[in-house]
Amino acid sequence: MRIGLLGTGPWAQMVHAPVLEAHEALDFVGVWGRRPEAAKELADRHGTRAYDDVDALLTDVDAVAVALPPDVQAQLAVRAAGAGCHLLLDKPVAATVAGARAVVRAAQEAGIASVVFFTTRYVxxxxxxxxxxxxxxxxxxxxxxxxxxxxxxxxxxxxxxxxxxxxxxxxxxxxxxxxxxxxxxxxxxxxxxxxxxxxxxxxxxxxxxxxxxxxxxxxxxxxxxxxxxxxxxxxxxxxxxxxxGGGDAAGALTRAADELLASARDGRPHACDAAFGLRVTEILADAEALLAGGAH
Known part of the structure; x- marks a missing residue:
């Protein structure tokens, strides 16, 4: 599966890029980031290509792994799903319920697989x-x-x-x-x-x-x-x-990628798909509303 990485921050550098490069069933096609110089540096380090245009990367891949803040992730996940890309998302899926619902709707309409990287679930x-x-x-x-x-x-x-x-x-x-x-x-x-x-x-x-x-x-x-x-x-x-104990983030992300591959292959929704990510977002938003109404 051809996969691209969206994001160049610490999680992308420490975990995502090394895992995507090493995974035997993935072809690490390229990196896009909000800072082009950071994307080039990360891509060069892992022998892949830096993309200035995110839509060009989406055209060249079958899937994307996302290592971006939740509000940015939600917007780009919708675009990626619209381009037919399977989604390996970070948690939380979005910073708002509306953002998470948009991701779920886009994934369902495109018929693509999604897996959210709740680290513990993959240990x-x-x-x-x-x-x-x-x-x-x-x-x-x-x-x-x-x-x-x-x-x-x-x-x-x-x-x-x-x-x-x-x-x-x-x-x-x-x-x-x-x-x-x-x-x-x-x-x-x-x-x-x-x-x-x-x-x-x-x-x-x-x-x-x-x-x-x-x-x-x-x-x-x-x-x-x-x-x-x-x-x-x-x-x-x-x-x-x-x-x-029993595992590290790189091992967990490798297993999450394995499960995205399986979900894309057999068409069955994953237990930690975007819809589950939406439910988590709804609960967080309810708690946030209660906190906003109480004394600080």
Missing amino acids: PEAGAWIAEQAETGGWFTGHAQWLGDVFHSTGDHPFATPWRGEKGALWDVGPHALSVLLPVLGDVRRVTAAAHGPRDTVHVVLDHVDGASSTLTLSLTAPPAATGAGVELRGTAGVTRLPQ
Whole structure:
């Protein structure tokens, strides 16, 4: 499959470009970025072509991998789908519900495959645990915490990007938490509460359609010694926790690309397709609305 990369930021440099170059079933055709000089530098590093015109790249490929801020991603994903390109998207799919709906509509109208890169879902140990807990059922409550120090560390953190500074932990790491909880506890019936914590930290309470409740604690400004991610479930089967480790971002993206290839080949929607990305966006937007209505 011929694939292009949209984006030249730290994630594109550290993960996307190396994975696309190394993947045996992908032909890494080229790179487009909002800064042409950065696109040329990244393309040269990986032996591919830099494109000044994004539509020219879309014409030359079968699929695109996107490593861009969510508002930019949504606009270009619609254009890519319209050009018949399969989509390997980053999370969140868009910065607004309307933007995510536009991506889903474009993908459906074009009949293309889409996969959203919720990193944890493509770590084998985590994926197996999620499937096992979904099969077990009987969960009473769950708690997910994703605590980073992107905006707490001294010096420049590579992921201290403007969109993360604007949207905060809810939109950056909230999708990771939801990607684990939703397949186990069921869809969210209602966001029952959302509150601010220290700095950009937020706490969110969810009511799930299957009767369970869950809480999320999310931050990009935690003290370095307090960082980490985890999920704990409690129910009739007892207590279980999401396995730690077991993979890295490059391995996870490689598996996401494998699953995009499979979805494009057999035509079956992926569990983490753009429609699932839309549902995550809707939940985030509901939580954001509650936060905006409360005291800061």
